[in-house]
Amino acid sequence: KNQVEQSPQSLIILEGKNCTLQCNYTVSPFSNLRWYKQDTGRGPVSLTIMTFSENTKSNGRYTATLDADTKQSSLHITASQLSDSASYICVVGMNTGFQKLVFGTGTRLLVSP
Amino acid sequence: NAGVTQTPKFQVLKTGQSMTLQCAQDMNHEYMSWYRQDPGMGLRLIHYSVGAGITDQGEVPNGYNVSRSTTEDFPLRLLSAAPSQTSVYFCASSYAAGGRTDTQYFGPGTRLTVL
Numbered sequence: 001k002n003q004v005e006q007s008p009q010s011l012i013i014l015e016g017k018n019c020t021l022q023c024n025y026t027v028s029p030f031s032n033l034r035w036y037k038q039d040t041g042r043g044p045v046s047l048t049i050m051t052f053s054e055n056t057k058s059n060g061r062y063t064a065t066l067d068a069d070t071k072q073s074s075l076h077i078t079a080s081q082l083s084d085s086a087s088y089i090c091v092v093g094m095n096t097g098f099q100k101l102v103f104g105t106g107t108r109l110l111v112s113p
Numbered sequence: 114n115a116g117v118t119q120t121p122k123f124q125v126l127k128t129g130q131s132m133t134l135q136c137a138q139d140m141n142h143e144y145m146s147w148y149r150q151d152p153g154m155g156l157r158l159i160h161y162s163v164g165a166g167i168t169d170q171g172e173v174p175n176g177y178n179v180s181r182s183t184t185e186d187f188p189l190r191l192l193s194a195a196p197s198q199t200s201v202y203f204c205a206s207s208y209a210a211g212g213r214t215d216t217q218y219f220g221p222g223t224r225l226t227v228l
Contacts (some may be wrong), residue, residue: 004155032214034217041221041222042221042222043117043203043205043219043220043221043222044156044203044219045219046216046217046218049214049216051214089155089156100158101156101158101217102155103155103156103157104155105153105154105155106155
């Protein structure tokens with residue numbers, strides 16, 4: 001079964017600290033892996049998209065890694081800010097003629113002052 | 114450039130009522146889709162469209178109808194609302210359906226409650 005699992009479910013960190021969110025997937029055929037940020041009451045916003053051949057991609061203070069062999073990805077947030085408080089969703093794309101996306105349930109991050 | 118817009122933001126329906134959730138995008142994207150987001154679950158695809166006049170079912174299509182008469186608009190119709198359809202609905206669009214690195218843009222969502 002095609003699944004995307006994220007850990008932890010929720011996380012509280014102090015402002016200025018770093019954190020890493022994990023994503024494991026069992027999706028085939030794999031096409032790409034995406035990380036989205038979803039603020040409360042808003043739609044998801046794309047942070048990074050990685051294909052099979054890419055093992056790291058950055059977007060400002062956000063760095064995503066991909067290990068296609070172990071089917072794992074991580075999102076590292078550096079020097080966290082209060083505005084980083086949000087849910088972070090890992091999404092795996094399948095190449096089935098059109099892009100079928102399998103969504104994880106997200107990690108809820110709270111950055112505390 | 115407004116991106117993806119959705120109306121209404123909130124809606125309360127009684128069981129059996131029908132309604133249409135509106136979605137529009139001004140980026141000339143071919144691919145549009147509707148998702149629902151429920152607590153503890155990932156977003157699930159309801160219906161999608163790869164271009165004007167072309168629609169298809171996603172993972173959870175029952176109880177919903179769509180049409181795509183223009184590139185810009187992709188309304189979602191609830192035929193006879195049920196409490197199980199209480200959810201947050203997101204419309205999304207991207208440049209093409211097959212692009213491996215196409216960014217998908219989401220609307221702000223419609224929070225629907227069915228009593």
